[in-house]
C-alpha cells in the first residue's frame with residue numbers, strides 16, 4: 001500500500017480503488033495514461049484518495065505511483081491478471097495489470113471498500129458452448145466491496161450475466177434508475193430490482209451488508225445520460241462486426257475482451273473510446289461521493 005492510501009484508511013478518510021487492466025489493455029496509448037492520471041486527479045479534487053491497483057515487479061500495489069502507472073500504460077510486457085494469475089505474477093516478478101476481479105480482491109484485502117471501473121466482465125455471447133464467463137462474477141460473489149460501473153460491457157450476453165449475478169448472490173442496484181445500463185448505451189433493455197438515488201442510500205446498503213456479514217459485493221450500475229451514450233444504431237452495427245471478426249480469428253481466453261474493445265474503438269473512429277472514458281469518469285465521480293458518504 002502506498003503511504004497515502006495507508007494513512008487515509010487509518011484515518012477513515014475516503015479512498016476509491018481503480019483498476020489497471022483498463023489502462024494496459026482497455027484503452028489505446030497515449031490516451032490510456034492521460035485517463036489514468038485524470039481519474040486520480042478527479043478523485044483528489046473531490047477530497048478522495050485514489051488507489052490504482054496493479055502488480056509491479058511481482059509486488060501487488062494498492063496506490064500506484066506515477067512511474068508505476070506509466071509502466072502499466074507503456075509496457076508491452078504487461079500481463080492481464082485476474083485473481084488466479086496473481087500467484088504466478090508475484091512469483092515470477094512480472095508486471096501485471098489487474099482486472100475487476102483482481103483489483104476488487106487486492107483492494108478489499110487492503111481495506112478499501114469502494115471501487116470504480118467502466119464495465120464489469122460477465123458472460124460472453126455463446127458461453128453455453130465456450131464456457132467464457134469472466135472471473136469478475138465469481139470474485140464479486142466472495143468479495144465485500146462496492147463496485148461502481150456502467151453495467152457490464154455491451155459486448156457480453158447481458159441477460160445471462162444478470163442471471164449469474166443473481167445466482168451468485170451479488171447485490172445489484174441502479175443508480176437513479178430502475179433500468180440496467182448498457183455500458184456504451186444508457187440502457188441494456190433489462191431492469192434492476194433496486195435503485196438508489198443518492199450516495200447516502202448506497203452507504204446505508206453497505207452498512208447493512210456489513211451488519212449481515214455478507215461476503216458478496218454490491219454493484220452500483222450508473223448509466224450515462226442518453227445524450228452522452230454511443231449512437232445505438234452505430235453500436236449495434238459495430239458489435240455485429242466485432243463479434244464476427246472475433247469468431248473468425250477464433251480468439252479465446254483473456255484476449256477476447258481487449259480485442260472486442262479495440263475493434264469498437266477503431267471501427268467507431270474513437271467515438272466509443274470517448275464514451276468509454278466518459279462512463280469511467282462518471283463512475284469514478286460517483287464512487288468518490290459514495291466513499292465520502294460512508295466516512296462523512
Ligand code: PSU
Nearest residue numbers: 021022026099100118119121134254257
Ligand atoms: N471496463 C472497461 N474496460 C476494460 C475492462 C472493464 O471499460 O478494459 C476490463 C476489466 O478489467 C474487466 C476485464 O475485469 O475487462 C474483463 O475481462 P475478461 O472478460 O477477460 O474477464
Ligand code: MN
Nearest residue numbers: 132133134253
Ligand atoms: Mn473470458
